[in-house]
Amino acid sequence: MGAPAPPGHYRLGTLLHPPAAFFGAGLGGVPGSAYAPSRVRGQEGILRCHPDLAGRELQQGTLTAESRREQSGAGLTSLSADERLRLAELNAQYRARFGFPFILAARLSDRAAVQRELARRLLCLPAQELRTALGEVKKIGGLRLADLLCADPAKL
Numbered sequence: 265m266g267a268p269a270p271p272g273h274y275r276l277g278t279l280l281h282p283p284a285a286f287f288g289a290g291l292g293g294v295p296g297s298a299y300a301p302s303r304v305r306g307q308e309g310i311l312r313c314h315p316d317l318a319g320r321e322l323q324q325g326t327l328t329a330e331s332r333r334e335q336s337g338a339g340l341t342s343l344s345a346d347e348r349l350r351l352a353e354l355n356a357q358y359r360a361r362f363g364f365p366f367i368l369a370a371r372l373s374d375r376a377a378v379q380r381e382l383a384r385r386l387l388c389l390p391a392q393e394l395r396t397a398l399g400e401v402k403k404i405g406g407l408r409l410a411d412l413l414c415a416d417p418a419k420l
């Protein structure tokens with residue numbers, strides 16, 4: 265057994281053996297109850313398990329291997345100091361506005377698009393943003409699962 269994941273991380277295992285909240289309160293959707301407070305709390309809890317893009321964990325080298333690979337693929341490991349600062353400011357504004365970190369499937373993006381998308385989504389309404397962020401979590405999980413199964417993500 266390895267060391268437990270540092271706070272603020274989710275591990276692949278949590279995507280593959282998720283708590284009931286992941287599918288029940290989290291990503292599933294029973295029409296009519298989608299905005300019950302406990303459901304929203306469960307969903308936000310899932311989002312808060314994600315590390316910031318180009319955030320502290322990346323700088324400190326404490327990201328999971330999967331996150332590091334994804335963030336590196338989007339060019340977030342080779343940002344200039346200015347780009348890093350700008351992203352940190354936007355991440356902080358986003359977290360202050362929505363109460364959870366900005367989430368994007370980094371493997372489907374690049375450094376310019378990450379910053380553009382972060383600035384755009386900062387202006388969205390909270391309920392809409394919650395849906396978008398959960399959609400990104402699904403994409404990240406789907407891509408990781410496809411890797412494990414050596415499958416085409418579009419066919420999962």
Ligand SMILES: NC(=O)N[C@H]1NC(=O)NC1=O
Pocket residue numbers: 314315316317330331332334335365366367368369370371404
């Ligand atoms: N905040 C955030 O989106 N983090 C994640 N996204 C991704 O593709 N890998 C991550 O670590």
